[in-house]
Amino acid sequence: MSFLPTGSYREGDSVLHRMDAFCKLLCTILFLAGVILSDSFPGYGLAAGCLLAVTLVSHLGPGTALRGVKRMWLFFCLILLMNTAFFETEQIWWEWWIFRFSADGFFQGLQVVLRVAMAMVLGNLLMSTTSPLELAGAMESLLYPLKLIGVPVRDVAMILGVAIQFIPTFSEEAEAIRKAQTARGARFESRKLSEKAKSVVPLVVPVFLAAFRRADELAMAMEARGYRRTKGKISKRRRHLSRRDGIGLLLCSLFGAAEIML
Amino acid sequence: MQAVNGKRIFFTYEDDGVSSPVLEDVSLEIQAGEFIAVLGANGSGKSTLVRLLNGLLPLEKGELKVWNLDPRQESRLWELRRLCGMVFQNPDNQFVSSIVEEDVAFGLRNYDTPEEEIPERVGRALSLVGMRGYERYSTHMLSGGQKQRVAMAGVLAMEPEILIFDEATSMLDPQGRREVLACLRQIHGMGKTIVMITHYVEEALDADRIFLMQGGKLRKSGSPREILTDRGLLAEANLIPPLAVRIYFDLKDSGILLDRCPLTKEELVEELCRLK
Numbered sequence: 001m002s003f004l005p006t007g008s009y010r011e012g013d014s015v016l017h018r019m020d021a022f023c024k025l026l027c028t029i030l031f032l033a034g035v036i037l038s039d040s041f042p043g044y045g046l047a048a049g050c051l052l053a054v055t056l057v058s059h060l061g062p063g064t065a066l067r068g069v070k071r072m073w074l075f076f077c078l079i080l081l082m083n084t085a086f087f088e089t090e091q092i093w094w095e096w097w098i099f100r101f102s103a104d105g106f107f108q109g110l111q112v113v114l115r116v117a118m119a120m121v122l123g124n125l126l127m128s129t130t131s132p133l134e135l136a137g138a139m140e141s142l143l144y145p146l147k148l149i150g151v152p153v154r155d156v157a158m159i160l161g162v163a164i165q166f167i168p169t170f171s172e173e174a175e176a177i178r179k180a181q182t183a184r185g186a187r188f189e190s191r192k193l194s195e196k197a198k199s200v201v202p203l204v205v206p207v208f209l210a211a212f213r214r215a216d217e218l219a220m221a222m223e224a225r226g227y228r229r230t231k232g233k234i235s236k237r238r239r240h241l242s243r244r245d246g247i248g249l250l251l252c253s254l255f256g257a258a259e260i261m262l
Numbered sequence: 263m264q265a266v267n268g269k270r271i272f273f274t275y276e277d278d279g280v281s282s283p284v285l286e287d288v289s290l291e292i293q294a295g296e297f298i299a300v301l302g303a304n305g306s307g308k309s310t311l312v313r314l315l316n317g318l319l320p321l322e323k324g325e326l327k328v329w330n331l332d333p334r335q336e337s338r339l340w341e342l343r344r345l346c347g348m349v350f351q352n353p354d355n356q357f358v359s360s361i362v363e364e365d366v367a368f369g370l371r372n373y374d375t376p377e378e379e380i381p382e383r384v385g386r387a388l389s390l391v392g393m394r395g396y397e398r399y400s401t402h403m404l405s406g407g408q409k410q411r412v413a414m415a416g417v418l419a420m421e422p423e424i425l426i427f428d429e430a431t432s433m434l435d436p437q438g439r440r441e442v443l444a445c446l447r448q449i450h451g452m453g454k455t456i457v458m459i460t461h462y463v464e465e466a467l468d469a470d471r472i473f474l475m476q477g478g479k480l481r482k483s484g485s486p487r488e489i490l491t492d493r494g495l496l497a498e499a500n501l502i503p504p505l506a507v508r509i510y511f512d513l514k515d516s517g518i519l520l521d522r523c524p525l526t527k528e529e530l531v532e533e534l535c536r537l538k
Contacts, residue, residue: 009360011398133359165360168402217355220318224348225416226340226372
């Protein structure tokens with residue numbers, strides 16, 4: 001037995017779990033659009049409050065919702081630093097060599113960090129409350145208009161669904177390879193950027209090779225179970241939109257409108 | 263009824279203009295309800311042979327009928343794949359969904375099974391492999407043996423006539439292997455035809471017949487006793503005989519002769535007791 005990796009579906013009976021996958025995907029897109037359109041801190045405050053409420057409704061707990069976000073702290077710091085040091089503005093805090101540190105840059109960076117972090121929390125909530133094939137089916141429905149111009153919607157949705165499901169597996173595999181390389185003297189913990197960059201190469205190559213091997217085996221297993229590229233739909237269940245789906249969509253639309261106004 | 267009938271099968275892999283023959287002049291017959299173990303060292307052509315059976319690889323030369331269907335007939339390929347299910351080596355690389363019941367239902371949905379029938383068939387398949395009650399479990403939470411049994415359920419749900427196990431136990435711990443082999447025996451008991459590829463000679467003891475592959479050829483087919491007690495034949499095929507057989511020959515080399523060559527631990531004990 002092992003622990004569920006980040007981004008895996010978690011069994012539950014919350015309102016979010018019971019919502020239709022297609023509606024949930026639409027709500028996520030609306031919510032995300034609201035977060036992206038917002039450019040004021042009250043707007044971000046509202047978004048954070050709503051995310052907290054959704055997390056509580058999902059019964060997943062903040063730990064699950066924030067999983068993965070914590071690991072990105074270095075990336076967030078880098079975004080914040082780059083924006084603070086390079087943002088083009090008249091009001092500068094301090095200038096040194098090519099760096100122009102400014103308050104505007106800091107707030108711009110903070111906005112980017114908040115947007116990325118909230119998008120990650122949203123993604124976590126969506127994937128933790130929707131099973132992979134339901135999500136793939138929802139993506140297929142969402143992309144359906146593209147079918148009219150010849151886009152292989154079913155394949156695209158299936159690839160996305162399977163890829164999402166394999167993210168935790170790949171991160172586990174990368175970790176195992178990293179440990180194996182460390183045992184053979186690789187220095188991932190080195191503080192020198194050049195050494196860090198060099199050590200990533202022997203990690204990336206085996207991870208990619210493993211991904212190709214897995215993809216090959218999975219494709220064969222899917223074919224052996226009758227998967228045909230040209231036939232059928234991923235999810236054949238008819239969508240029954242309930243009142244809770246309608247309320248979810250309405251609330252997310254209201255949220256989007258509020259974000260534009262703020 | 264014949265489950266498989268193949269005559270003079272050849273197969274060659276082409277890679278950058280270099281062709282490497284993998285199967286050469288293989289002829290085989292498998293009766294419905296038989297349990298066949300395919301033994302052979304790496305690169306002997308075992309996996310290629312079984313992948314030809316359910317049309318995962320195209321048949322190039324020779325004749326092949328699987329449950330009276332020709333794998334070369336494109337229009338009936340999907341029927342063939344339903345009739346001839348296949349369980350692969352690594353269970354993690356077979357899951358399309360991380361939820362047990364969704365994954366087991368994947369094949370059924372591909373074959374347009376009515377939605378209202380699916381839960382019952384998924385439940386039945388999971389019961390057969392002893393995984394009832396795990397429907398909503400995440401596959402990440404299962405042990406290796408349980409994962410492979412879920413993969414078996416995914417194939418069993420399609421109600422195949424022939425089940426192919428392509429080294430399905432090779433990545434499992436001893437407990438996982440025991441679980442999978444127990445399921446396999448149970449499925450064979452239901453009258454299904456089983457074709458099992460394995461490196462472990464002990465796993466072939468329960469088979470009705472063994473196909474010994476060597477260098478792309480079907481070197482010999484026969485009962486487990488015929489094949490597994492032939493020390494020279496196994497050595498040529500780069501295989502190690504079962505423990506009981508090895509002890510028999512070690513005793514023989516030391517001048518102690520048993521009445522007959524035992525295949526299992528139990529038979530060995532019986533023979534040794536008779537020595538007194």
